[in-house]
Amino acid sequence: MKSAFISILGRPSAGKSTLLNKLCGKKVSIVAPTPQTTRNKIRGILSTEEGQLVFIDTPGFHVSEKKLNLQLKELSVSSLEESDLYIYVIDTARKIGEEETLLVTLFTPLQKKTIVVLNKDDLPEAHTDSMNRKIKQLLPSSTVISTSAYTGSGIETLKKALFDAAPEGEMMYPEEFYTDQPPEFRMAEIIREKAINRVKEEIPHSIFVEIADVEISDDGTKGWIRAFLMVEKESQKGIVVGKGGEGIRAIRKAAQKELKRVFPYQVYLDLRVKVSSKWRKKDHILQKLIF
Ligand SMILES: Nc1nc2c(ncn2[C@@H]2O[C@H](COP(=O)(O)OP(=O)(O)OP(=O)(O)O)[C@@H](O)[C@H]2O)c(=O)[nH]1
Ligand SMILES: [Mg+2]
Known part of the structure; x- marks a missing residue:
């Protein structure tokens, strides 16, 4: 059996929570068009005959000196140590920003397997190919998968890649659990x-x-x-x-x-x-x- 804790990281509004919900097949984490929607580490659980993946949705990584933003950033960073793998979500309809490169410098030293998700590939303005080239330079050893968390395209490919990368282990939650929120x-x-x-x-x-x-x-x-x-x-x-x-x-x-x-x-x-x-x-x- 496979078993892993997987952090979902990325800038605000990249589609992390939408992706978590699609991966779990349930509405676990709230979604909105405004950035900084997620304010906590939200766990969503996927159990299949291959094993169990526990996803940790995180607040969007945003650099700001405001008190609330600093605490949200701290939460995202704290999830890095807790997980075995990372899903790094990029909004392909936006340019790579400063926060993106900063986030990469935070998680690469931890040397955990990272799957880069090029999200929102359903949008006409998505520039998936050029983003793919940039990511290959930024994170040469990562697996890159293009998805739409909105339509569900690429999600099965992503699940397969995650189970392949997950270590062997025991289930951490009963099979019927899909979240642990009080x-x-x-x-x-x-x-x-x-x-x-x-x-x-x-x-x-x-x-x-x-x-x-x-x-x-x-x-x-x-x-x-x-x-x-x-x-x-x-x-x-x-x-x-x-x-x-x-x-x-x-x-x-x-x-x-x-x-x-x-x-x-x-x-x-x-x-x-x-x-x-x-x-x-x-x-x-x-x-x-x-x-
Ligand atoms: N077209 C399209 N829209 C998407 C996709 N994924 C997410 N969205 C939209 O993007 C917006 C932000 O989605 P969220 O899932 O809340 O993004 P997030 O990364 O969790 O945002 P924060 O919690 O603020 O960091 C919402 O309006 C979603 O409906 C996608 O693949 N395609
Ligand atoms: Mg969110």
Whole structure:
């Protein structure tokens, strides 16, 4: 049997979380068009007759002196030691940036097998061939596979390459597990995804979700979730709530629908917007959110 921990690394918005979800065949990690969507190391598990691969989705590697960004970068870097293999995801619709070369200098000294994924090859602006040549220079011993995490092309080739590269070992999780996220964390992530996909500019970065209370009926068929969607300013609260409350109603409805699919009970979501000023600068809040 094969068994490996595999870090999924790359710049913000390269498609790491979308790729993780395709590899696991389940929605494990949230996705949005805005960079810095993922704020934690999210594990997704793929079990087949060949063995078990445990993927670690990481926050996009982004160089910035802001407190939140520094902590996110630290998380991505900490995943390097924990894994046996790396998937390095590149967005082929963008040029290779400074962050890309910096990330490579961080993981190459660890000498772990790296599979480079040239993602978004479904887009007309993807320049997969020229990127392939650049990567061959930058990481001559890596395997390069072109994919679309969106359509699923190249995913089976990638899985095969990963199992080939994985060491022999025992299963680390029961076969039916596809993630190890605690329920309340998962609830908050689902709500955050629905919220950040409805807002623009700086607002997605200003949002976090706090689960205030979860109550499940004695027979286990019903669950009441009370949550707060936290923003940084009163003006953002107005935008999220929307005219006559239509914004927050749409977020609540979309989140409740997905929560019902994920949790084995009828979900009733009570969602309110609250202001937590400058939370991105406050250690006690960041400690609860970034781990
Ligand atoms: N066309 C296309 N879009 C993709 C593909 N993979 C991801 N996307 C889109 O790219 C955006 C970012 O995807 P994510 O999976 O959230 O990217 P990420 O690398 O996890 O981003 P961070 O968590 O912010 O670092 C989303 O709008 C996805 O739908 C792909 O193969 N093709
Ligand atoms: Mg992500």
